[in-house]
Amino acid sequence: MLKKFLYSQKVAPYVFVLPFILVFIIFWLYPLGNSFSMSFQKTTLGQGAQWIGTDNYTKLMGDGVFLKAVTNSVIYMVMTLAILIPFPMLFAVLINNKFMWGREFFKSTFFFPALTSVVVAGTIFRLMFGEMEGSLINSFLGLFGMEPMKFLKGQFTGYIALIALATWRWTGVNMLYFLSGLQNIPEDYYEAASIDGASPFQKFTRITMPLLKPTTIYVLTISIYAGLAMFIESMMLWNGNNSPKNIGLTIVGYLYRQGIEKNNLGYAAAVGIVLLAITMVINLTQLAFSGMFKKED
Template sequence: MAGLKKLVYSQKLAPYVFVSAFFLTFAIFFVYPLANTTVMSFQSVLPGEVEFIGLDNYTKLFHDEVFWKAVANSFLYMVLTVALLIPFPMVFACFIHSKIMIGGEFFKSVLFIPVLTSLVVAGTIFRLIFGELPGSFMNQLLGYFHHEPIKWLKMQTTGFGALIVLACWRWTGVNILYFLSGLKSIPQEFYESAEIDGANAWQKFFRITMPLLKPITIYVSTISVYAGLAMFLESYMLWTNNNSPDNIGLTIVGYLYRQGIEKNRMGYASAVGLVLLALAMLINLAQLRLTGVLKKEGE
């Protein structure tokens, strides 16, 4: 008993006990599923039947036009959301943080409300807004300009535009809060010194605010890349299912869901998932390398 008590109260053992929860969680919920998925990607997994087929899933995947359509959609969605959900929230955060802004807390709360809205509800509302009937909100707006109703969700450009509008409506408030947290950490003495030197508002923004917000910007861009590639539910709710016209809203995750859940081809879906993981890692690593977070040895 004395030996057990000594082991329990050991200062050398305590750090390992505290970090063991993380490593167990990481191993159970990431390492094991990843290893299992990797094995399944080389198999044909059907109900009651598992067969090793080598690289057949990957060969079929890279020759599948629907898969490349999903990749193109996901990549375009990621690029557009990153291009819109970084500069605009940054500017909005600067306005809210400004001393001359009236009702900044009110606007901050209002812009955060979409995040609290269920994505199922939001997708349904946007589907009604961009409906094809003359009574839908967007077609009513067109009616004021004497334009014929448009089938928004049945065309590539307008359908994808609706998806981007939904993304911006939902996530702008979150990114504003990220940038506000970064703005609060910038000492006001920097701006006061710049004013003494005669700097105007634009010069202060480009010479002080943007450089000092770089860590937040890198973080927001990193999670935006992941969110863009992993998007699924927005598209699913906007088109009420995973089969949009001509696959205009199909994403990589939607394609994975179609193959794994709808068609019960888990081996093929595992290959899709691993390709998605590789794409996300490569893009994020390239982005971190370009922004200087990851540096080569000797730099």
Template sequence: MVKRFIYNKKVAPYVFILPFIIIFLVFFISPMVRTIIMSFQSVLPGITEWIGFDNYTRLLGDKVFIKAIMNSMKYMIWTLILLIPIPMLLATVLNSKFAKGREFFKSALYLPALTSVVVAGTIFRLAFSELDGAVMNSIIGFFGMEPIKWLKSAGTGFFALLLLACWRWTGVNMLYFLSGLKNIPDELYESADIDGANAVQKFIYITIPQLKPTIVYVLTISIYAGLAMFTESYMIWGGNASPKNIGLTIVGYLYRQGIEKNAMGYASAVGIVLFIIAMTINMIQLKLNGTFSKEE
């Protein structure tokens, strides 16, 4: 009876997706619902009290939280500016029939993504150390410049954080674009050659439009990754307390409130705001690029 039920054509699809549904409910929906509830509470060790919208009201006047949002937004915007066009161009070059050693360069550019973010962050913290013998100070010293306290200034600290992001993720995004390029029919480029189109024109009028699904995917995950960044900042500054909060992110602020200060209710409100911001930005960009438009 049970076997006949499982192998029933109407029931079988639901049996196959049941593990996903269970995992989704247990590890996503349940924590999300619990977080929403906690965001309206004051949650301290052994004490839980309903306080309504007090956590959200407090957020509006929290200057440190506003700074964390600005830091995360700036990081997200710059990673979008750098980690979409540059990997796309690299993928286009490597996909060219004139490219030499493409397998070597693909492996070399992807290799940083295999490095633990903890190890990578530690290496960059040492490279951007304020010591005279640190890598970056040695480089600028070669040009006659004085040593810089890289991680104590907002501008140079953000540069170190952005450089780490580019170093780790350029190769990953490049592979996404390479896979998209493989799906573009060669006949389109051959027709363009017959019409006398140059390389720039083919890239603008053929490559970019044909890569739209890949661009949308990379853009979507990059927005989330930019807003959710935490470990990189934590490792570069050797903790969650960067000078004047120049490296503090939204997730870093959530960690500070929830783990370091044990204010889980307030941290939950921070998490809900982060979720709303990420969803809103992604919904807007998906709407603007036509993903949600109805086919006529």
């Protein structure tokens, strides 16, 4: 009877999706609901919880350090989008060209940084952008007669170090996404365009970019989330969660500071809910502008 029930055509689909539903409820929906409830409380480990209404959110809006963290995260997100969307797409187009030699070598080379631990990568970049004359970047600047710079103590130069780390780690990953999208574009389109006398630039703008739209939207969506949720890179680059004048503090870093370092769990939960709201608003807006919610004719 049980076997007949499980193998039923009406029941089988639900059996297959049940593991996903359980994981979604246990590891995402329940923690989200619990965090939302906690954000309206003053909660500390060992002292219980006290309901305080919207006080945590009211405090957040006037918290200069939190606003600094939001600004840092948004700037980081925008800068990574400006680099990690167009350049990986361009590299993917070049590598996908049938006249390109050593394609597998370049694929491996670009993807290799993603396999490196972010802890190791952050430590290496911290040494590269160190303020001593012997650090790699300052040694390079010295070749042009420039004075050593304290990259990790300035706002703009700190962004340069963070973006350099992000570019090094994620260019190859995004490139592979675009490569998978390019391989789904029929070669006949390009051959027909060549017969009509289209230039390589026209092929790219009239064929490649429009047909890569689904892949581009996907990469854009995950990049927005990754940019706003960045934390470990900043923590490793500044060797802790306390960068000079909070120039490297992110939203998740502030959540960690409040929840783990200061044991202010209710306030940290409010930070997490605000982060989720910001991410959802930005992503839903870009999905709406890209036409993802429009019904096909």
